[in-house]
Amino acid sequence: MQVFRPRIAIAGGGPSGLALGLLLSRRDIPTTIYDLRRPPTPQLLAKPSGMLDLHQESGLKTIRECGLWESFQAALGDCSEATRVLNKDGDVLYTDEGELAYRPEIPRNSLTNMLVQSLPQDTIKWNKKITAAHSARSATTGATEVTLHFGSNETATFDFVVGADGAWSRVRKLLSEVKPLYSGVYNLTVTLRNASTKYPHLAELNGSGSLIALGDRNGIMTHRGPQDSIRVYGAITTPDEKWPITAGLHRKSAAELKDALLGNNDLFGGWAPPLQHLLATACDEQTRDNPIPPDTDSHDPDLLQPLYMLPVGYRWQHRTGVTLVGDAAHLMTPFAGEGVNLALWDALDLSRVLSGFSEAKDAAEWQEMLDPRVREFEEAMQRRAAEKAEETARNKDMLLSENGAQALADTFNMFRDMKAAGASPEGH
Incomplete structure (x- = not known):
């Protein structure tokens, strides 16, 4: 059969x-x-x-x-x-080497x-x-x-x-x-390559893993990656689901977005210079690595996107x-x-x-x-x-x-204390 x-x-x-x-x-x-x-x-x-x-x-x-x-x-x-966890002023509030979990x-x-x-x-x-x-x-x-x-x-x-x-x-x-549903957050994704040779000061700022800088309901979050890269995410809180259109940022390159993000104190305009430099450099490198093809005005569609859930x-x-x-x-x-x-x-x-x-x-x-x-x-x-x-x-x-940075640092320190006491921390 x-x-x-x-x-x-x-x-x-x-x-x-x-x-x-x-x-x-x-x-x-x-x-x-x-x-x-x-x-x-x-x-x-x-x-x-x-x-x-x-x-x-x-x-x-x-x-x-x-x-x-x-x-x-x-x-x-x-x-x-x-x-590494930093606040918007660039103060390091917490560091670990990945010892809390594998x-x-x-x-x-x-x-x-x-x-x-x-x-x-x-x-x-x-x-x-x-x-x-x-x-x-x-x-x-x-x-x-x-x-x-x-x-x-x-x-x-x-x-x-x-x-x-x-x-x-x-x-x-x-x-x-x-x-x-729209989550209330927009996300910018940009990447710079060859960080250790071209931008050793940014590689040192980032460290070998991830950096999380938070404040005023926004965030700059990064991680290292292939080709000695630093991937940079900009998290922007806004109730406006069509924010890029409303703000005149629709179809802008990363280099063009940079000025809007760093020139606005409601975004990243008041952040520490090293963090601003990290974001600005990643935006410039993103545009340099992904030039606009001839005879088109298209840009990378994944640079600035709403987060849904x-x-x-x-x-x-x-x-x-x-x-x-x-x-x-x-x-x-x-x-x-x-x-x-x-x-x-x-x-x-x-x-x-x-x-x-x-x-x-x-x-x-x-x-x-x-x-x-x-x-x-x-x-x-x-x-x-x-x-x-x-x-x-x-x-x-x-x-x-x-005050997201302090809240996150406090959470990580709690997990560290739990691990030292022999408990298994959840959520990290």
Whole structure:
């Protein structure tokens, strides 16, 4: 008798989608991953990117189960776990060398490359933008079929679809009409390379790991990265969801944004000169490394972006044949470092669900067996995501308060005291 093999699709090739595809392939369960981007080139993957600190119970556990521990270790080293906290006047309020917890930092591009290179060939279908998804019960088989729609009237139908397609997930629309909410924060992302040789004073200011400077409800947060880089994030609190347009900053280069950010005392105009110099230099280097192409006025779309989040405690009604993972399921701001860790945790748990029962004779029986396990997966994921979302919201409010630097330094010192007393500090 022919063995039934379910048709499984993963919408989105971020960390959760790629990890899920790899974990299933290691269990001999084929999947198809659809991603709207072009295949990443070696040149793109070599560029500095955001650093991700992976946690023992989630990200690191998933890396081990993916069989990537040695590759992961080889990709470390660009950013230490050291942390410095400064106030807006440049006073150092707290330092550590990463002794409070083991949360190694890996470049996002390196993590992506590890996962992509480990997947079976042709698993990922690049340049496939999902424009819509719908589900319907087959009159012939009695099974639920989920159809993904792409451009040019192209479609593909599956027995199970995982929405790993990020903040503005198309797959999420099958489960609820809830949309992400503006968090009240804008984020600027700029990078300077070759810091130790070109700007040794900035490399010394930053240190080998991360620097967090906070005050007046704004922040400059950095980390070291590939190519001897310093990645600089500017967190700006504003109730205006369309702030760049309102402020006349829409479609500006980083070098042009620099003057607006440093010339306004409500932003970074009153900050210590070394911190201003760090931000200004990163803005200039960002523009120098990414010149505007000829015959176009386009700029890097990722420089100044609003941060969105799903409502804390977001849940959906279970539906046969579809579920969500990662940002599609629990989008939150980055102020607890939990996003990618939860995404990888989701992938690990869902891979066990999809491989955790005996073979079925057809799609309808397979879905009937799968449904209660997916419900349990969703409930567990939603509970832990709600806890991390609450933590993230508290962190955002603390960090971007009037005296965020002192509040963060006090928190880290509390964790240090707990560790010295033999306790295991949560949330660091």
